[in-house]
Amino acid sequence: MKDSKEHLGTIALGYLWNQPVQQLNSMLLSENPEKMSPELISAMRKLSPKEKHALKSAITGIFADEISRFFTALDDALERGEMFDIHESGHHFSEHLPPWKDRFSYFDKEGNPKAA
Numbered sequence: 001m002k003d004s005k006e007h008l009g010t011i012a013l014g015y016l017w018n019q020p021v022q023q024l025n026s027m028l029l030s031e032n033p034e035k036m037s038p039e040l041i042s043a044m045r046k047l048s049p050k051e052k053h054a055l056k057s058a059i060t061g062i063f064a065d066e067i068s069r070f071f072t073a074l075d076d077a078l079e080r081g082e083m084f085d086i087h088e089s090g091h092h093f094s095e096h097l098p099p100w101k102d103r104f105s106y107f108d109k110e111g112n113p114k115a116a
Contacts, residue, residue, distance in 0.1 A: 009071070010104045016067050017099040021107045024059055028052050053110075060111035067099050 026032055030044050047055065100109040108114050 012070070013067070013099055013102055013104055016070065017063060017102075018104075018106045020063055021060055021111045024056060024111060025107075025113075028056060056111045060107075060109065064099055064109070 027036065027040070028044065028047075030036065030041060033041055036044075044052075099105050100107060106114060
């Protein structure tokens with residue numbers, strides 16, 4: 001990755017999209033019960049598969065919206081000259097959006113792992 005803006009966008013995408021969605025998936029599958037409170041474990045066991053899917057869809061929608069706002073705000077600020085200038089190729093941060101369509105994203109819109 002030669003473009004520093006693409007590199008920064010990829011790092012942000014990893015931390016703001018891939019990592020939280022992975023944590024959400026792990027929580028819904030109760031993969032690390034030692035890191036979960038007894039109340040959370042109890043709540044996860046009570047949810048049906050449809051309810052877990054609805055919860056995951058809602059939370060990934062929130063993540064996607066917030067990431068979109070973040071990248072758009074960075075682009076707008078750069079265009080106004082208000083922030084640091086990472087400018088080698090002229091690409092915008094928002095080209096990483098929507099996050100599930102980015103080639104660096106591990107998850108689709110619903111928060112499910114992308115096919116390899």
